[in-house]
Amino acid sequence: MELYNSLIGETKALYEKLPQVSWDYNARDAWTSNESSELVLQKDAAYELGASGKGSANFVLFTSDPALVAKDQTILCGKDLREIKGDCDFARIVLLRIGVLDDDDEAVYRTLRDIEFSKYHVYPKGYMVRISPESYREQVRVSRDAVRRGISFKALGASYIAEYKKNPNVLNATVVFLTDPAADYAALKALAKKSADVTGTLTHIFEGLPTDCSVCALKDICDEVEGMKELHFGVGAGGSVHKS
Numbered sequence: 001m002e003l004y005n006s007l008i009g010e011t012k013a014l015y016e017k018l019p020q021v022s023w024d025y026n027a028r029d030a031w032t033s034n035e036s037s038e039l040v041l042q043k044d045a046a047y048e049l050g051a052s053g054k055g056s057a058n059f060v061l062f063t064s065d066p067a068l069v070a071k072d073q074t075i076l077c078g079k080d081l082r083e084i085k086g087d088c089d090f091a092r093i094v095l096l097r098i099g100v101l102d103d104d105d106e107a108v109y110r111t112l113r114d115i116e117f118s119k120y121h122v123y124p125k126g127y128m129v130r131i132s133p134e135s136y137r138e139q140v141r142v143s144r145d146a147v148r149r150g151i152s153f154k155a156l157g158a159s160y161i162a163e164y165k166k167n168p169n170v171l172n173a174t175v176v177f178l179t180d181p182a183a184d185y186a187a188l189k190a191l192a193k194k195s196a197d198v199t200g201t202l203t204h205i206f207e208g209l210p211t212d213c214s215v216c217a218l219k220d221i222c223d224e225v226e227g228m229k230e231l232h233f234g235v236g237a238g239g240s241v242h243k244s
């Protein structure tokens, strides 16, 4: 699964130049979890991450290359939750190394969708997440009580990694949180859109889109993403192929 590799490179170029701290994953660090999503009322909130008017981005990228995602860890660029005093910019990026079969593309695609939905199954106490897939944003309301109890990105990262690793195809997970105002949130959001475009193109391919690039509306993304055309022509074997 190398379709997202160039996006991983572009993403790393955006956050690796920022000051950061990191923690290796330990399941015991995970933050207290609720059974389902919790409503944090505005009157109980300490602040919002990625609130309206602030930078915000959220996306997941996949690879099978151990050089790109080498271990389970959480990275933070910017202030931690106990240091934040008001609404601020926020991005959460997840890089996953997967070990699914490369010779069965449709199974790979289904696995990616299953793994992506893991983010909807993390319910940290005092941490209300609103994901907006259409705008690639993630907004979080953090309760004053959770801040008082010591909620941290180290603990949240462990919660997310634990959920991703429930899927046996996830070999390593890196969760990157950004709150640094110096981060380029517009560029991160553009990468979130590209990631969604790659996944959306895979959907169309596996729904039986004809293999004729000359009239295909997805040509821009396939021209940019290495391996996409090869994947489609492999899937469409037997039909007429018009590369252009």
Ligand code: SF4
Pocket (backbone or CB within 6 Å): 201, 205, 209, 210, 211, 212, 213, 214, 216, 217, 218, 219, 220, 222, 228, 229, 230, 232, 233
């Ligand atoms: S490979 Fe060609 S036909 Fe297939 S989705 Fe990409 S542009 Fe369209």
